[in-house]
Amino acid sequence: MFSKSTEYALRATLYIAQKASEEKKIGIEQISAAIGSPKSFTAKILQALTKDNKVVSSASGPHGGFYLTSKARELPVQAILQAMGNGEMIQRCVLGLSACSEENPCPLHPKYKVIKGQLLSLFESQTIGQLADEMDAGHSFIKLQ
Numbered sequence: 001m002f003s004k005s006t007e008y009a010l011r012a013t014l015y016i017a018q019k020a021s022e023e024k025k026i027g028i029e030q031i032s033a034a035i036g037s038p039k040s041f042t043a044k045i046l047q048a049l050t051k052d053n054k055v056v057s058s059a060s061g062p063h064g065g066f067y068l069t070s071k072a073r074e075l076p077v078q079a080i081l082q083a084m085g086n087g088e089m090i091q092r093c094v095l096g097l098s099a100c101s102e103e104n105p106c107p108l109h110p111k112y113k114v115i116k117g118q119l120l121s122l123f124e125s126q127t128i129g130q131l132a133d134e135m136d137a138g139h140s141f142i143k144l145q
Helices: 005-021 026-037 039-053 077-081 109-125 130-137
Strands: 057-059 065-067
Touching: 005 026, 005 039, 005 077, 005 130, 026 039, 026 065, 026 109, 039 057, 039 077, 077 130
Parallel strands: none
Antiparallel strands: 057 065
């Protein structure tokens, strides 16, 4: 559904939310290994997520690394999609038609409209912290082995 970079951004953010804090930051090596992404690719993703401290925060130095603030944990999943430039992706026509609309629907428009509404609601209502808490409780996972 999403690009590889967005999938890794979702995984990285959730991993950081679960494993790090302002007191205990984690490094890029640990993050890239945990989400199964090359280090250089993970670095680019984290750069997008830390830009303007939108989602992920970082600190440099010997005790540096990545973490989420308590405020960032309250952000909806949609914030990750927006940071990666995918905020409007779900709004687009499922067939990629630029003229698709209520007045000019593609063949899948009526059915996708319902699904699109459900996806938007999900991504706007679920917070990063809620998903991290579900992982902490053992109800969901980002890496299955």
